[in-house]
Amino acid sequence: MTHGLWNLRVRIEGEIIKDVEPEMGYLHRGIEKISEDRHYNEIITLMDRTCYVAGLAWEHLFIVAAEQALHVTPPERAEYIRVLSAELQRIASHLMWYSAFVQDLGLMTPFLYGMRDRDLILDLFQSYTGGRLTYEYMRVGGVRSDLPLGFTQRCRQVVDWLMDRFVEYDQLCLSSTIFHERCDGLGVLLEPEAVAYGVTGPMLRSAGSHRDLRKDRPYSVYDKLQFQVATASTADVTGRYLVRMEEMRQSVRIVRQCLDWLDDHPGPVMAEHLPRWLGAPYAPMGNESYLLKRNYPTGVGLSMMEEPHGEAGAYVVNDGGEHPYRVKFRSPVLINIWAAKRYLPGYRVADIPPIMGSVDVCVGECDR
Amino acid sequence: MSSVTLYSVAYSIAAILLGGLAHLFPAPVHGWLISGDVVTALATVIFAAILLAASMLNTILLIWYERKLLGRFMDRRGAMHVGYAGLLQNFADGLKLFRKDTVRPGQADPLGFWLSPTAYMVTSLVIFGLLPISTGWNGGSLPLTLLLALVIFSFAPLFIFLGAWASNNKYSLIGGMRSAAQMIAYEVPILLAVVAVVVLAGSFDLNTIVLEQRNYWFWAPLFLALIVFLTGMLAEMERIPFDLPEAEAELVEGWNTEYGGMLFAFFMLADYLRALVGSILVVLLFLGGWTLPSYIPAALTSFPLAGIVWFMVKTYLVFGLFVWVRASLPRIRTDQLLRLGWMRMVPLALLSVILAALVVLARCLPLIGCVPSMGG
Numbered sequence: 001m002t003h004g005l006w007n008l009r010v011r012i013e014g015e016i017i018k019d020v021e022p023e024m025g026y027l028h029r030g031i032e033k034i035s036e037d038r039h040y041n042e043i044i045t046l047m048d049r050t051c052y053v054a055g056l057a058w059e060h061l062f063i064v065a066a067e068q069a070l071h072v073t074p075p076e077r078a079e080y081i082r083v084l085s086a087e088l089q090r091i092a093s094h095l096m097w098y099s100a101f102v103q104d105l106g107l108m109t110p111f112l113y114g115m116r117d118r119d120l121i122l123d124l125f126q127s128y129t130g131g132r133l134t135y136e137y138m139r140v141g142g143v144r145s146d147l148p149l150g151f152t153q154r155c156r157q158v159v160d161w162l163m164d165r166f167v168e169y170d171q172l173c174l175s176s177t178i179f180h181e182r183c184d185g186l187g188v189l190l191e192p193e194a195v196a197y198g199v200t201g202p203m204l205r206s207a208g209s210h211r212d213l214r215k216d217r218p219y220s221v222y223d224k225l226q227f228q229v230a231t232a233s234t235a236d237v238t239g240r241y242l243v244r245m246e247e248m249r250q251s252v253r254i255v256r257q258c259l260d261w262l263d264d265h266p267g268p269v270m271a272e273h274l275p276r277w278l279g280a281p282y283a284p285m286g287n288e289s290y291l292l293k294r295n296y297p298t299g300v301g302l303s304m305m306e307e308p309h310g311e312a313g314a315y316v317v318n319d320g321g322e323h324p325y326r327v328k329f330r331s332p333v334l335i336n337i338w339a340a341k342r343y344l345p346g347y348r349v350a351d352i353p354p355i356m357g358s359v360d361v362c363v364g365e366c367d368r
Numbered sequence: 369m370s371s372v373t374l375y376s377v378a379y380s381i382a383a384i385l386l387g388g389l390a391h392l393f394p395a396p397v398h399g400w401l402i403s404g405d406v407v408t409a410l411a412t413v414i415f416a417a418i419l420l421a422a423s424m425l426n427t428i429l430l431i432w433y434e435r436k437l438l439g440r441f442m443d444r445r446g447a448m449h450v451g452y453a454g455l456l457q458n459f460a461d462g463l464k465l466f467r468k469d470t471v472r473p474g475q476a477d478p479l480g481f482w483l484s485p486t487a488y489m490v491t492s493l494v495i496f497g498l499l500p501i502s503t504g505w506n507g508g509s510l511p512l513t514l515l516l517a518l519v520i521f522s523f524a525p526l527f528i529f530l531g532a533w534a535s536n537n538k539y540s541l542i543g544g545m546r547s548a549a550q551m552i553a554y555e556v557p558i559l560l561a562v563v564a565v566v567v568l569a570g571s572f573d574l575n576t577i578v579l580e581q582r583n584y585w586f587w588a589p590l591f592l593a594l595i596v597f598l599t600g601m602l603a604e605m606e607r608i609p610f611d612l613p614e615a616e617a618e619l620v621e622g623w624n625t626e627y628g629g630m631l632f633a634f635f636m637l638a639d640y641l642r643a644l645v646g647s648i649l650v651v652l653l654f655l656g657g658w659t660l661p662s663y664i665p666a667a668l669t670s671f672p673l674a675g676i677v678w679f680m681v682k683t684y685l686v687f688g689l690f691v692w693v694r695a696s697l698p699r700i701r702t703d704q705l706l707r708l709g710w711m712r713m714v715p716l717a718l719l720s721v722i723l724a725a726l727v728v729l730a731r732c733l734p735l736i737g738c739v740p741s742m743g744g
Contacts, residue, residue, distance in 0.1 A: 106699025112442040350701045
């Protein structure tokens with residue numbers, strides 16, 4: 001397959017798919033195990049590599065669980081910056097999906113359009129995190145640095161430009177008869193089956209479900225933001241396309257609200273009175289007793305988030321120390337891929353690229 | 369228009385060359401060298417060489433044109449670095465491929481493996497000898513030029529399938545079978561669309577077909593046939609949306625997966641040669657060849673080689689259309705492709721034949737009125 005290091009074993013009769021078996025594990029790096037030996041802020045580095053197209057979303061996921069386990073509360077401005085980052089990351093991730101998906105259909109032009117527009121978001125990320133793919137931006141207790149001057153202005157320009165481009169994308173795909181010939185009614189996974197398989201994210205919402213953790217179990221500041229859950233009713237490849245396109249528009253809406261809030265509410269982006277071992281940038285120096293005496297808290301943290309690919313989960317057990325006792329992640333893509341046993345058989349070999357393309361595979365996150 | 373033809377140019381060159389050469393030899397050889405047969409033979413060779421050079425040059429230019437145009441459609445610049453605006457990029461690419469080792473897989477059949485690209489290239493080149501670029505600028509005017517050109521054009525699936533089978537690779541074989549099925553399926557509507565043109569022009573000779581378009585270009589009465597022909601040509605060229613034999617998401621690179629180096633370059637060049645032939649055929653059959661409508665000022669149509677210039681302009685515009693399609697359409701599925709070919713294109717082509725017949729009938733109506741008086 002074209003979406004990274006994985007194989008799909010397909011049993012066929014003629015052109016018809018009878019059974020499939022995904023083969024995963026080529027990209028397994030043991031991130032959960034490595035995390036047990038690492039400082040919390042060092043695990044952020046691994047989070048960027050977990051899903052390399054949605055690094056900030058996974059940083060957010062882990063950091064919320066870690067903060068629960070460590071009993072740290074970030075300032076509200078940091079929460080808004082995190083949500084802003086997560087939503088920009090969602091757009092970037094969906095643009096990446098769009099590019100890969102249309103290329104599987106043989107469309108080269110929108111592939112380049114998608115990559116071009118994703119670059120604008122990467123430029124934004126670069127301006128405040130310094131990185132374009134692996135950001136290492138969030139910290140326990142907040143974010144590493146505040147947004148640079150003029151960022152909100154630039155970001156507004158970018159999302160305005162993107163809103164116009166979304167229209168262009170739809171024109172290139174939805175108004176093409178061939179696109180509908182290739183995508184309509186393919187890879188159907190109805191809601192009860194999707195739920196039974198644990199499929200989440202755009203794949204579930206394309207089947208008519210309204211499940212979106214940002215609404216159902218609001219985390220961070222999502223309960224203060226206005227947006228709609230994008231859904232479709234066809235449960236097929238076109239439906240997933242529509243859901244992701246609408247999600248990008250809703251993300252732009254959230255980004256604009258975040259920018260407005262951030263403009264009006266300057267403030268700190270790191271929690272105050274963090275213990276020095278958590279790497280607080282402005283921790284008071286010179287107080288040796290503070291350095292020597294380490295009061296490690298204990299606790300358990302669980303975060304479930306609507307990541308671009310689906311519902312991701314992080315579970316952090318902290319038994320007192322600078323690194324967690326155990327970290328466990330739920331990868332949405334792994335589960336979405338395994339449901340291929342249900343939504344692939346019955347279609348043709350040539351339908352595999354659009355159907356698997358519509359899943360939005362990120363192997364780094366499956367294998368961890 | 370001057371009466372200079374490509375053949376007369378070749379003949380003059382041959383005569384001058386042989387005339388100069390003959391002075392070096394004693395009388396009997398001297399006389400034989402400047403005899404008509406020898407000059408004709410050399411003129412034919414020079415003619416073929418000019419044609420070969422022109423078609424190859426045009427093909428490479430066509431690749432550059434496609435890269436630049438596609439780049440602009442995709443909001444990028446295309447080749448920029450070798451030569452002015454990347455004009456020499458394809459020469460550089462060709463040189464690189466030429467220097468590469470040609471590897472034949474151990475299990476591949478040698479004869480089929482070597483024969484296929486060569487034959488594919490040669491059959492694509494032969495067609496150029498048949499296509500009139502302007503008055504007098506083709507190899508010869510046979511009564512059935514168009515038919516012969518299409519017959520040679522349809523050799524391609526055979527050689528593609530041969531190459532795919534000989535490479536002994538399952539993806540190549542699947543690609544080759546797809547390719548053969550696709551090309552054969554789209555031969556039918558193409559030929560039917562051509563029949564419509566032939567009915568209207570009353571000849572299989574391309575020169576005559578162009579001359580018959582002096583009053584109106586055939587695209588207007590035969591718009592349906594043009595659409596069918598363009599679609600069919602897209603399928604014959606295996607370009608998006610009909611590039612299934614090379615669907616990289618499913619089959620690695622299709623039927624030419626195992627070919628590298630110069631053999632790959634042969635396939636690539638032959639593909640673009642065929643694209644050029646397709647565009648030229650569209651211009652010849654539907655867009656009036658080298659002629660321009662009478663309302664165009666004479667200054668634009670009477671300069672030296674005006675026919676060729678306008679012909680090339682039209683050809684590149686038609687190819688630009690193909691590039692535009694490539695930039696904006698997704699790929700369709702094999703079964704959809706075949707369904708489209710047999711269930712949509714063939715009936716449309718048949719309809720366009722009927723339309724052509726009706727146009728001919730309408731043209732003849734005044735004559736029918738005259739028949740009794742002629743008899744009387």
